[in-house]
Amino acid sequence: MIAAAGLDRLVGDPRWCPHPVVVMGWWIQRLRRLAEAWAGDQPGLLRLAGLSITLLLVVGSGLAGWALEQLTRLQPAATPLLLIALASALAGRSLEQAVRQVLRQLPAQSDPADTDLAPARQALSWIVGRETAALSGGEIVRAAAETASENAVDGLFAPLFWMAVGAACWSASGLQAPGPLALAWGFKAASTLDSMLGYRRGRLRWLGTAGARLDDLLVWLPCRLVALSLPLVAGQGARGCWRQWRLARRDGAPDPSPNAGLSQATYAHATGVQLGGVNRYGSGEKAKPLLAAGQPLPTAASVERMLRLTGRLELLWLVPIAGLGLAPLLPR
Template identity: 65%
Template sequence: MLPDPLLLVLAAAALDRVLGDPRAWLHPVQVMGWWIGGLRRAAEHWAGDRPGRLRLAGIGITLAVVGLSATAGWMVERLSLVGTLGRVVLVVALASALAGRSLEQGVQTVLNALPPAAAPPDERGPQLEPARRTLGWIVGRDTAGLGRGEILRALAETASENAVDGLFAPLFWMLVGAGVMGLWPLAPGPLSLAWAFKAASTLDSMLGYRRGRLTWLGTAGARLDDLLVWLPCRLVALSLPLVQGHGLPAGLALLKRALQDGAPDPSPNAGVSQAAYAHAVQVQLGGSNSYGGVRSRKPLLAAGCPRPERAAVDTMLRLSRRLELLWLAVAVLAAIGATFITKALS
């Protein structure tokens, strides 16, 4: 018999794949964004342009938003103990922290907007405008004027980086929370840890920029997000070859290559996650991008491999689906093993 918290996580993962994030529903990340926006305005009013005060305010915002999110998750977990409706609410809330289907839908929408591959790979004509426009909804870089090859590279990079940020990192903390809650029912469980992670991730996406006041105000949230993604990111690199039919030595080799290629990236995780998928699929990622009109050069990942085509992006999405199943299967086997050992010792 599987522990109840793990069963709820399994149900949430299935719901995410079936339902995704309905646009008409209020998403918890939107609420977190409202908190962050309001606290930012108050912090900047108090701190002005003084770096010390801005850093202190950033720490306060991080503690408040992450703490409130974790507490809200813990309260929903408590409600799940009182009946079927509470469990349904918990499953829906858990599913909201996973972005497997929404990421896949976003990427597929851009792929579907691309014209057939008969055009030259760097063609920049108006026939690519629908793909550029839909790409702009899911990436932070400038998309105006991008050619077909650049669009496909952007898709491959977002499919790999956001697989870690949007799916595997929250899933990892859910599974940790399920294990903790299975041992201590009143402890923070899967939703509490997942929403704490989503709060840190939202802080990073809203405040984690090295410009103006955010240079100091967003530091605490960005560092916390880096810390919470660090281990899941490396576990993804280690386990990707397993869903390709390779063994653990291949996983260790891929992790080593991903760490080497990702090291020059300013983020301790983004380059590693992209490099892991790049080497797994054997395509070259990285290069020059534009953000707000400013050119930025990222390190090349899996240098010398072919540039990504549509099939490579599809393969990345398929690997993420398989890897999610593998992680859940490992969690189930670990829970069964722990239950068997506990019974044997009792």
């Protein structure tokens, strides 16, 4: 797991390498077409179809990971393949690259012309769901900050958490039970379902319910562990951790997502910037709660600090994982 985290930070997600999430997305698209053809516009049937898609994809992804784990157990020469597969479940470097690409496209002048913002808006449109065509420079930076904070949990810490749970199960069962890759790929399947079907519009209001709820459930505990531990790497100390935990819970509570508001509020308080406000989507405007209200608006420098804090927190999380790996080697 530690080597996989290092590999993720070293190479990220190369475009030339087939990615498991792409395979998951391919299956989701085809299963969605079959489900909609069968269920039509009937909410009950759409919910049943969505539940079936969720079970098929999550269980199938978990079984694929378990099969690769067992292959590695029987054929140690396959260990590099397991390492690459584990790294594919982490998105630390790819998140950094995507957010920094947006920041690099921002013009240097403080009052840029509308055309000067077009490259940054285009780069941002690849990583957010909101409309970007009319965003100002400040709104682009805020969107980048909110993406960096929310997706740090979804793309890095949640899969790392489920890897650790799987590693503990694998170790306790003598390498027989589903392990780190099985649980990580199962989580990535739920996360991909949420990102592709978890929208409250059209048939997806019912078809995407099961995947979205499962993703919320699987991210719930990792998100709260991030909220408790991020202030440590931000230099807040034990008292500061408890204070920032309470502030992040208070600010994130009005958000309809049980996790997105908390994760963004945690990063907002850790870096001392205000997040939230009105976002524009294809279905209209949506007012998001203000997080760390009264603090300065985010800048490119504060977004960079968020990315650095994510890297430090990942190192902190790897410490107990190292202890888990070393425990069997200690004298009894």
